[in-house]
Amino acid sequence: MTCIIIDDEPLAVDLLTSYASKIEDLEVIGSFNNPIDALKLLRETAIDLVFLDIQMPEITGVEFKKIINPDIKVIFTTAYSEYALESYDLNAVDYLLKPITFQRFLKAVEKVQSKSANAITNESNDYIFVKTEYRHQKLLFSDILYLKGLSDYVAIQTNDGKVLTLQNMKDFEQILPNNKFIRVHKSYIVSLEHIEYIERNRIIINGEHLPIGATYKDAFWDKING
Structure with missing residues (x-):
C-alpha cells in the first residue's frame, strides 16, 4: 500500500515516516510540508493513502480532502480535536490526535487495510x-x-x-x-x-x-x- 505524508511541521513528517517504515506493506512515496506541492504527485501517481494535517497555510487539510480523488483514503493528523466531526463527514478513515503514538498509528493503518480487503468490485458495472x-x-x-x-x-x-x-x-x-x-x-x-x-x-x-x-x-x- 502506497502513501504520502502532508504536514507543515517537519518533525511531524519525520515521526510519521519513521512509523510507516516499521510497517512492512506500507510504502511512503513522498512527504510534503505544503499540500499544494503534493497535488502534482497525486495527479501523476496512484496513491492509496494520505496522512493529512488539518491546520496548514494556503490550504487546510479539510479543503485539500475535498479536491482530491475520493478513492484515496485519508487519515487526518492534527493537534486540534474540534475537527474530528468534520473529518468523519468527509469519510476520512481515521483521525489521529497529536502527539501520535505508534500503536495508534498502526491501528489506523490496519483500518485502511481492512477496508481495502473488504472492498467489493462489481465487474458488471457499466x-x-x-x-x-x-x-x-x-x-x-x-x-x-x-x-x-x-x-x-x-x-x-x-x-x-x-x-x-x-x-x-x-x-x-x-x-x-x-x-x-x-x-x-x-x-x-x-x-x-x-x-x-x-x-x-x-x-x-x-x-x-x-x-x-x-x-x-x-x-x-x-x-x-x-
Whole structure:
C-alpha cells in the first residue's frame, strides 16, 4: 500500500515516516510540508493513502480532502480535536490526535487495510462515478467518448458534453475497463467503441482528431488488431 505524508511541521513528517517504515506493506512515496506541492504527485501517481494535517497555510487539510480523488483514503493528523466531526463527514478513515503514538498509528493503518480487503468490485458495472465540483456524477461507459488530461484536471468528453474533474489520468487508466478504453497518448484515453476511423497517427472520434503518442502506438495497434 502506497502513501504520502502532508504536514507543515517537519518533525511531524519525520515521526510519521519513521512509523510507516516499521510497517512492512506500507510504502511512503513522498512527504510534503505544503499540500499544494503534493497535488502534482497525486495527479501523476496512484496513491492509496494520505496522512493529512488539518491546520496548514494556503490550504487546510479539510479543503485539500475535498479536491482530491475520493478513492484515496485519508487519515487526518492534527493537534486540534474540534475537527474530528468534520473529518468523519468527509469519510476520512481515521483521525489521529497529536502527539501520535505508534500503536495508534498502526491501528489506523490496519483500518485502511481492512477496508481495502473488504472492498467489493462489481465487474458488471457499466458506469463510474466522477467527482466534479461538489458532487459525484454518474457516467455510463457507453457515453464516454474520450478523456483529455490537462495541467490541473481531466476533461471527460461525453455524448452530452464535457465533465471536468481533479482526478488524474493514472486513476482513470486503472478504473476504466481495458476492453472498452485504451490510453493512446500521455494526454488522451479513448473509447474503443466510439472510434470512427484511424488516419495515420490520429484517431477520429466525433469529428475530433486525437493524436497517438509514440510511447503508446504499439500497444494501441496490438489492441486494434486483436
